[in-house]
Amino acid sequence: MARKPTPSLRRYTSLPVVIDMLMNERITLVSPSAWVDANDRKAMAVYQEHLGHGFVGAVCLTEAPETFHHWQVFAGGSAGVCVHFDKARFCAMFEGRPNCLIGPVDYVRIADIATIDASDIHRLPFMKRAGFRDEAEFRAIAVGGDEDDVIHIPLDRAAVxxxxxxxTIPPVLVDTARRLLHQLPGWEKLRIVQSRLTDSVSWQRALEKYPARHAGGTGRAEKKSG
Known part of the structure; x- marks a missing residue:
């Protein structure tokens, strides 16, 4: 079943990648050879070999709301960052380029992969096992020659x-990184925040009020009769 389209995309990555993106105003597509999922690597390798491309690069995003899974798997450690893109503007950077494809990933059950419609070879880089469905991945790929080890796509500032x-990053380090990014020409007004997913003031305040609401406003737990 096709998932509902969203107006935005998220790219979970690292601070060095973001610095390169903003400073050089480019999206960098890299080889999938280091991806953890061997099934996904195989799909890309088969696609590259079948069409005779010297290089296939990719950038992976998600249409899903923020989840702890995305932080831990794709932006873990002390330099995890999420870039929020306007989906229409992001896609426009790739559309019309003869060496690029972009679109949502299709999640397929292992029982179906051997018989699924294979008439479109370009579907291959956009298929993953159904167990990854919750990632709601959206992917862009680009092909190049043997001399390429990455492919750069010019960045539309308005897409960010x-x-x-x-x-999980200490706030003092976020403040330092924010000042650094705001010093980059053209990015002085970029909105830069820290996720409150694991430390929400509003969530914790609601928890503090929970017992009182449960006990009808008395703040006391109900006692069981002996």
């Missing part, structure tokens, strides 16, 4: 809506 730092 904000930057969010991982909730």
């Amino acid at each position: 809506s904000r930057i969010t730092f991982s909730p």
Whole structure:
């Protein structure tokens, strides 16, 4: 079943990648050879070999709301960052380029992969096992020659809506990184925040009020009769 389209995309990555993106105003597509999922690597390798491309690069995003899974798997450690893109503007950077494809990933059950419609070879880089469905991945790929080890796509500044730092990074380090990014020419007004996923004031305040609401406003737990 096709998932509902969203107006935005998130790219969970690292601070060095974000610095390169903003400073050089480019999206960098890299080889999938280091991806953890061997099934995904195989799909890309088969696609590259079948069409005779010297290089296939990719950048992976998600249409899903913020989840702890995304932070831990794709932006873990002390430099985790999420880049928020306007989806229409992001896609426009790739559309019309003869060496690029972009679109949502299709999640397929292992029982179906051997018989699924294979008439479109370009579907191959956009298929993953159904167990990854919750990632709601959206992917862009580009092909190049044997001399390529990455492929750069010019960045539309207006496509970047904000930057969010991982909730596990000490706030003092986020403040330093924010000042650094705001010093980059053209990015002085970029919205840069830190995720509150694991430390939400509003959530914790609601928890504090929970017992009183449970006990009808008395603040006391109900006692069981002996």
